[in-house]
Amino acid sequence: MPLTSVPHPGDLAHDEPRPYLWTMNFGPQHPATHTTLRLVLKLDGERVVDAMPDIGFLHSGFEKLGEHLDYNQYVTVTDRMNYVSPMANNVAWHLAVEKLLGIETPPRCQSIRVIVAELARISDHLLCLGAMGLDTGALTHFIYAFNPREQISDIFEALCGARFTNSYTRVGGLMRDASPKAIEMIRDFLKQLPKTLSDLERLMNRNRIFVDRMKGVGVLSKAEAINRGCSGPIARASGVARDLRKDEPYLNYRDFDFNVCCAEGGDCYARYLVRLAEIRESLKIIHQAVENLPAGPVHVAGTGRGQSHFRGVDDDRQNNAVGAAKIGTVPRVILPDKQAVASTIEGLISHFELLMANRGFQTPCEEIYCATEAPNGELGFYIVGDGTSRAYRARCRGPSFVHFALFPHLIRGHTIGDVVAVLGSLNIIAAELDR
Amino acid sequence: MAVTNVTGRGEAGPATIVELPEGVAVTKLDELVSWCRKNSLWPMPFATACCGIELMATGASRHDLARFGAEVFRFSPRQCDLMIVAGRVVMKMLPVLQRIWQQMPEPKWCISMGACASTGGVFDTYSVVQGIDRFLPVDVYAPGCPPRPEQLIQSIIDLQEKIQREDTIFCREFDAPSRQQPPRALRKEGREERGEGRGARG
Amino acid sequence: MTGSHIIQQLQAAVPNLTASEFRGQTRVVVPVESIFDVLKTLKEKFAFDLLVDITCVDYLYYPDAENRFGLVYLLADAETGRRITVRCFVNDPEPTVPSVVGLWEGANWLEREVWDMFGVRFDGHPDLRRILLPEEFTAHPLRKDYPLQGRGERHNFPVITRAEG
Numbered sequence: 001m002p003l004t005s006v007p008h009p010g011d012l013a014h015d016e017p018r019p020y021l022w023t024m025n026f027g028p029q030h031p032a033t034h035t036t037l038r039l040v041l042k043l044d045g046e047r048v049v050d051a052m053p054d055i056g057f058l059h060s061g062f063e064k065l066g067e068h069l070d071y072n073q074y075v076t077v078t079d080r081m082n083y084v085s086p087m088a089n090n091v092a093w094h095l096a097v098e099k100l101l102g103i104e105t106p107p108r109c110q111s112i113r114v115i116v117a118e119l120a121r122i123s124d125h126l127l128c129l130g131a132m133g134l135d136t137g138a139l140t141h142f143i144y145a146f147n148p149r150e151q152i153s154d155i156f157e158a159l160c161g162a163r164f165t166n167s168y169t170r171v172g173g174l175m176r177d178a179s180p181k182a183i184e185m186i187r188d189f190l191k192q193l194p195k196t197l198s199d200l201e202r203l204m205n206r207n208r209i210f211v212d213r214m215k216g217v218g219v220l221s222k223a224e225a226i227n228r229g230c231s232g233p234i235a236r237a238s239g240v241a242r243d244l245r246k247d248e249p250y251l252n253y254r255d256f257d258f259n260v261c262c263a264e265g266g267d268c269y270a271r272y273l274v275r276l277a278e279i280r281e282s283l284k285i286i287h288q289a290v291e292n293l294p295a296g297p298v299h300v301a302g303t304g305r306g307q308s309h310f311r312g313v314d315d316d317r318q319n320n321a322v323g324a325a326k327i328g329t330v331p332r333v334i335l336p337d338k339q340a341v342a343s344t345i346e347g348l349i350s351h352f353e354l355l356m357a358n359r360g361f362q363t364p365c366e367e368i369y370c371a372t373e374a375p376n377g378e379l380g381f382y383i384v385g386d387g388t389s390r391a392y393r394a395r396c397r398g399p400s401f402v403h404f405a406l407f408p409h410l411i412r413g414h415t416i417g418d419v420v421a422v423l424g425s426l427n428i429i430a431a432e433l434d435r
Numbered sequence: 436m437a438v439t440n441v442t443g444r445g446e447a448g449p450a451t452i453v454e455l456p457e458g459v460a461v462t463k464l465d466e467l468v469s470w471c472r473k474n475s476l477w478p479m480p481f482a483t484a485c486c487g488i489e490l491m492a493t494g495a496s497r498h499d500l501a502r503f504g505a506e507v508f509r510f511s512p513r514q515c516d517l518m519i520v521a522g523r524v525v526m527k528m529l530p531v532l533q534r535i536w537q538q539m540p541e542p543k544w545c546i547s548m549g550a551c552a553s554t555g556g557v558f559d560t561y562s563v564v565q566g567i568d569r570f571l572p573v574d575v576y577a578p579g580c581p582p583r584p585e586q587l588i589q590s591i592i593d594l595q596e597k598i599q600r601e602d603t604i605f606c607r608e609f610d611a612p613s614r615q616q617p618p619r620a621l622r623k624e625g626r627e628e629r630g631e632g633r634g635a636r637g
Numbered sequence: 638m639t640g641s642h643i644i645q646q647l648q649a650a651v652p653n654l655t656a657s658e659f660r661g662q663t664r665v666v667v668p669v670e671s672i673f674d675v676l677k678t679l680k681e682k683f684a685f686d687l688l689v690d691i692t693c694v695d696y697l698y699y700p701d702a703e704n705r706f707g708l709v710y711l712l713a714d715a716e717t718g719r720r721i722t723v724r725c726f727v728n729d730p731e732p733t734v735p736s737v738v739g740l741w742e743g744a745n746w747l748e749r750e751v752w753d754m755f756g757v758r759f760d761g762h763p764d765l766r767r768i769l770l771p772e773e774f775t776a777h778p779l780r781k782d783y784p785l786q787g788r789g790e791r792h793n794f795p796v797i798t799r800a801e802g
Contacts, residue, residue: 028531029481030510036483036528056769057528058483061560061785063754064778068785076557083485099660127488146495153492164489164581226715229688229743240715247718365700366659369711369722371689382709384694392699397690397711405746431484434769527771529794536797561778561787562770569792572799 021049026419028057035430037404039419046415051408059434066394070360071097071171074394079165081396082432084127085120086166087156088374094169095250096370096381100363103172103333107294110251112178115186115289116159116168117251117372118282122193123152124375124427125233125275125282132272132424133204136213141203148196151189158182171361172333173299186290190283197279205273214269218410218422221266228409229402232377234426237274238266244373255292256285268425275427299334333361360389376400376427398432465603472516472542472602473595476505479515479539481532484522486549486581498584505591512538517594521581523551525562529570536571542602546590547573550580643683643721651675664722669708672725673735676710680740685712685721688737691747693755697781706732706757727757736762754779 027038036057042050062081066074071094078093079086091113098105105113126145133141153163159182160168160175168175204210220230225238235242243260245253261277263270335354340347353359363385371380377399386392403426410422455461482490493500500506509515512535524532536545547567550556553576555565567573574597577590644656644665651674656665667675679685689711696702704726713720727734736759737744748759749768756777759765767774774790776783 028528029535035487035522056767056771057525057531058523059525059527059769060523060558060563061778064783064785065558065560080485080557083488102660143496146492147497150492150495150497163583165485224742226686227742229741242715242718244718367664367694367709367722368660369662369690369720378689380690380711382690382692382711384699386699393694395690395692395694395709397692401746401750402743405743409742526774526791533795533797560785561783562791564791564794570794570796572797 020044024416028054037423037428037430037433039407041416041419043416046417048411048414048416048419051411051419053404053407055404056434058430060431062396062435063394066391066396068390070389071363071391074391075169076165076167078396079167080431081398081435082124082374082376082379082400082429083165084429085124085375086164087116087120087168088124088372089379090166090169091117091251092370092372092374092379093381094171095372096368096383097171099370100366100368100383100385101171101333101361102364103300105172105300106297107252108177108296109173109298109300111289111293112174112298113169114251114253114256115178115286116156116166118286118289119152119155119186121282121375122279123149125279128424128427129200129272129275131427132214132268132421133210135420135424136210138204138207138210141200144196144199144203148189148193151185151192155182155185155189158185170299170334177298178293183290183293186286190287190290193279193283197276201276205276211269213418213421214272214425215265215267217268217414217418218425219265219267220406220410224409225266228406230377230406231402232373232375232399233261233271233274233278234377234403234406236261237263237270239264244371244378248371250370250372253285256288258282258285268421271425362387363389371397374399376429376432377403396432396435398429398435400426400428400430400433401435404428404433466599468604469599469602473598474504475507476517476544476591476595477507477509477515478505478517478519479510479512479535480508480519480521481535482519482521483524483528484551486521486552489581489584490519490521490548490587493584493587498588500588500591503588503591503595512536513540515539516543517546517591518543519546519548519587520552520567521548523556523558524564524567526564527562529564529567532567533570544574544594544598545572546575546577546587546594548577548587548590549582550578553578556580643679646683647675647678650678662720662722664724666724666726669725669727669734672708672710672723673737675723676712676737677740679712679721679723684714684716685719687713687715688741688743688747689713689720691737691744691751693751693757693779695755695779695781705729706755708734708751708757710737731758732756733758733760735760738762753777756780 022043024041024043026041028036038054038057040052040054041048062077065077069077075090075093078089081089126149130142130145156166157163159178160166220234220238222239225235225240230238230240231242239262241260241262246260258281261274261281263274332350332354336347336350341351354361365385365387367382367384369380369382371378378397379399380397382395382397383391384393407422407426411419480487480490492498494506494508505517516539518536518539520532547553551558551563552567555563559565564570575590575594577586579586644663647665648654651667651671654665654667656663692709694707694709696705696707705728706726708725708727710723711720712723725734734757736748738748746768748762749765751757752759752765753767753769754777770778776788778787
């Protein structure tokens with residue numbers, strides 16, 4: 001339980017010396033840090049007076065790598081950023097690239113991207129909720145939450161062949177269209193998940209131990225949430241009604257009916273409830289998207305899936321079907337079919353035009369910031385294009401980085417047992433934190 | 436059941452046939468100990484990145500590592516005998532990794548899970564260690580980025596075979612000079628070749 | 638209040654401020670001397686209360702670039718979702734900009750990251766240390782003259798063998 005009269009640690013240096021304070025190292029290898037976070041805690045008995053996060057234990061140079069890989073190659077690296085929901089990162093990265101190029105993807109592609117992004121949100125939230133249970137001593141909760149995650153992995157495997165690091169999106173399209181089998185699996189999943197969710201709710205929502213450890217712990221006020229740049233479920237649990245899917249709808253989110261889940265408390269329990277509620281909203285979105293999945297191509301028109309970007313009959317038909325940009329206004333970004341590459345000279349030429357080291361598509365010499373509502377908050381990419389098919393600068397604004405900076409503020413005055421509860425509720429993903 | 440009695444220092448004495456009673460088997464003590472060790476591995480999950488999530492999946496409901504006697508994940512290195520390094524290890528993390536390895540009691544083994552831990556994977560960048568085996572002994576490499584849970588289970592089975600095959604109670608296998616300095620072609624020229632060499636593409 | 642509205646008012650206050658628009662994004666470039674005042678005005682007068690990101694771009698090899706480093710401040714309004722991008726340029730040696738930690742608490746780590754990666758100093762920052770890389774690291778890796786594979790720092794560790802383990 002929080003204690004009220006805790007001196008601000010900033011005063012410590014000027015205060016009388018306090019020899020009874022002792023310092024404890026927490027992490028970087030600790031079960032509750034999930035991956036590689038390190039905290040240096042300053043303790044007064046069992047009470048945390050101050051916490052100093054030390055990060056960088058997983059800094060792998062993502063942004064430097066982004067300057068050396070082209071726009072399609074880099075999607076594999078975005079998989080490994082927030083590795084709990086790789087699909088959301090794929091979508092965010094390619095949305096940013098498409099915004100730089102000025103491409104609008106066809107409706108079917110947008111719907112499929114919405115579906116996979118929401119599935120990713122569900123799997124991220126499930127892991128977070130499970131881990132919150134695990135950290136507070138409820139292993140069953142974790143096992144319950146992991147089962148649907150395996151189902152989502154199976155769906156992703158049916159979609160793109162990889163269960164975990166998906167790399168599903170491409171500039172102007174997808175790796176491949178969703179098969180009817182995958183759609184069927186998603187439908188099954190939609191039927192089964194509500195049961196698991198109610199299991200989770202009945203297990204934990206009124207569990208005395210869990211609620212006592214979560215309620216009133218790590219309180220973040222609305223003003224502080226804004227001042228410290230919070231986003232996503234953490235900001236919404238503090239009452240900031242900000243959801244990029246509603247505020248600046250990307251893809252075709254404006255076609256779907258869903259609610260933005262907010263809470264007032266701003267404590268760990270509120271964050272838990274917001275995440276749980278968001279899973280249900282995501283289910284609603286996926287349900288609408290699957291039932292109204294548009295037909296048509298998944299790739300940007302006029303850019304050469306098969307031979308269609310060459311002057312021919314196909315051109316007009318595809319353009320009309322999509323209603324997107326006309327030939328010539330959109331650069332050629334999508335690789336032609338393997339069939340066309342193997343059997344036609346035009347296909348072969350356009351294949352090499354895109355793949356050769358000194359070719360590829362052109363980008364404007366401009367800078368763009370494009371943000372999406374990732375499971376953890378606002379995930380944005382700031383891309384500087386320099387005319388080539390590689391980014392000059394690929395900045396990733398990961399929500400975990402901003403949220404982990406909150407931690408000392410949230411933990412001051414609580415006991416050491418609350419450290420894991422707060423960490424779990426923030427859902428810090430180390431690779432997104434350190435990049 | 437009958438066994439041939441071998442006496443002294445490996446010199447075969449006069450062969451005598453001993454009749455063993457029902458339900459008794461005779462084996463080398465080394466093999467018995469290895470058999471016990473291999474079926475009660477206590478892994479220490481050194482999970483840093485994506486592979487850590489697959490490691491969790493391996494331990495969780497569907498794949499259930501308990502079937503192979505290796506589900507007792509302990510987060511204290513002093514209680515463990517198998518370190519599973521799951522995920523990339525970067526400059527700041529490597530000293531931590533080495534320290535944790537040194538804190539583990541003998542006998543101990545190490546699985547390098549995934550491309551990043553084994554070779555650096557896609558991260559050929561300034562901060563990622565290009566394979567933990569440059570700085571640590573590794574017993575089994577699990578390929579994949581990340582490896583599927585089945586793959587991880589397979590590498591634990593492989594490690595069990597290895598434990599059964601070569602480990603002894605007095606750790607005599609470490610006496611061989613070859614085990615003390617495992618051959619590693621890249622270690623010497625690593626710095627010159629990869630430091631400045633290829634630099635920036637494009 | 639629309640983007641052009643804000644720019645007009647800003648231009649009245651800050652003389653040499655250039656504004657542009659690209660794919661619906663409002664961007665202003667201000668001289669480094671007035672960056673703090675502009676951000677303060679945007680926060681207090683125009684309700685851009687959310688600091689989304691601070692980042693930097695090294696324009697060393699950029700076609701037709703005049704300045705070395707470009708600081709980028711991404712602001713948003715938490716109520717309405719409006720966004721604005723503010724940029725300013727600094728140069729070698731000793732690239733320095735004023736810190737905005739006084740305006741937004743959240744700027745603390747973001748500025749530390751820019752210092753770590755680019756070596757741009759922030760005047761008035763309470764605790765400007767490296768954040769992602771080890772303290773003993775000497776380079777600033779996201780500068781364009783630093784190679785992707787580094788300068789051998791990643792190979793510089795002791796080797797532990799079986800026997801000593």
